[in-house]
Amino acid sequence: MIGLPEDISACLFDLDGVLTGTAALHREAWKQTFDEFLRERDGADFRPFTDQDYARYVDGRPRADGVRQFLSSRGITLPEGDSTDPVDKATVNGVGNRKNELVLRIIADRGVSPYPGSVRFLEAAEEAGLAIAVVTSSANGATVLEAAHLNHFVRARIDGIVIKKDNLRGKPAPDSFLAGAKALGVSPANAAVFEDALAGVAAGKAGGFGYVVGVNRANQATELRANGADVVVDDLAELLEERR
Numbered sequence: 732m733i734g735l736p737e738d739i740s741a742c743l744f745d746l747d748g749v750l751t752g753t754a755a756l757h758r759e760a761w762k763q764t765f766d767e768f769l770r771e772r773d774g775a776d777f778r779p780f781t782d783q784d785y786a787r788y789v790d791g792r793p794r795a796d797g798v799r800q801f802l803s804s805r806g807i808t809l810p811e812g813d814s815t816d817p818v819d820k821a822t823v824n825g826v827g828n829r830k831n832e833l834v835l836r837i838i839a840d841r842g843v844s845p846y847p848g849s850v851r852f853l854e855a856a857e858e859a860g861l862a863i864a865v866v867t868s869s870a871n872g873a874t875v876l877e878a879a880h881l882n883h884f885v886r887a888r889i890d891g892i893v894i895k896k897d898n899l900r901g902k903p904a905p906d907s908f909l910a911g912a913k914a915l916g917v918s919p920a921n922a923a924v925f926e927d928a929l930a931g932v933a934a935g936k937a938g939g940f941g942y943v944v945g946v947n948r949a950n951q952a953t954e955l956r957a958n959g960a961d962v963v964v965d966d967l968a969e970l971l972e973e974r975r
């Protein structure tokens with residue numbers, strides 16, 4: 732009764748941009764980080780980081796992958812460094828640490844709100860007896876889930892910390908979603924993936940999941956379909972309305 736195929740028994744939700752409005756906060760922190768980096772490197776007439784750069788190279792991917800992918804699109808390669816690098820060090824980790832410092836500050840200042848339509852959908856999924864996992868590339872997944880008061884819906888969480896610890900390939904590879912399905916004890920064919928990022932719907936498609944729901948938060952319905960979404964909605968509550 733919740734707008735999913737009959738044989739779906741589990742839901743794997745991305746977090747930022749699917750359940751909570753935090754994708755825009757990540758994008759803002761990334762823009763400030765990369766623009767500062769490029770200004771420092773190229774001077775005042777640097778080419779700024781755009782929304783399209785975010786969608787193509789950064790959105791949905793683990794932090795370090797986002798740094799590498801975007802910089803490589805500008806012909807820049809940095810040494811990896813390590814997780815203790817200061818925020819002004821020109822390494823993949825240094826740039827990532829700067830972004831994390833900014834995003835945590837933005838989250839603390841503005842707070843985290845869940846999308847009301849997503850909360851309604853979570854309630855309906857729970858009531859329908861579906862198993863629920865959150866699969867996010869963010870190492871801040873636990874903090875965001877808790878701040879949004881959504882923890883009680885979630886039976887399993889695969890986040891950026893688990894991805895690193897278990898050496899999983901980041902989205903668009905399917906590994907994190909496959910780990911989510913495994914944690915819930917369901918096969919991919921019986922699980923639905925919910926994603927707002929192009930790399931995320933691509934991961935759902937690559938993993939052979941039963942249904943991939945693209946959540947269109949950034950005016951990219953066509954791209955979500957092209958990258959693997961079976962259906963695209965602007966808000967998860969639309970799925971509930973379809974079946975009324």
Ligand SMILES: O=P(O)(O)OC[C@H]1O[C@@H](O)[C@H](O)[C@@H](O)[C@@H]1O
Pocket residue numbers: 746747754757758789790791792793794797831834867868869870871872891928
């Ligand atoms: O830097 P974090 O919090 O570990 O997050 C990694 C990525 O997590 C994803 O959920 C976001 O879509 C990306 O914007 C973000 O870069």
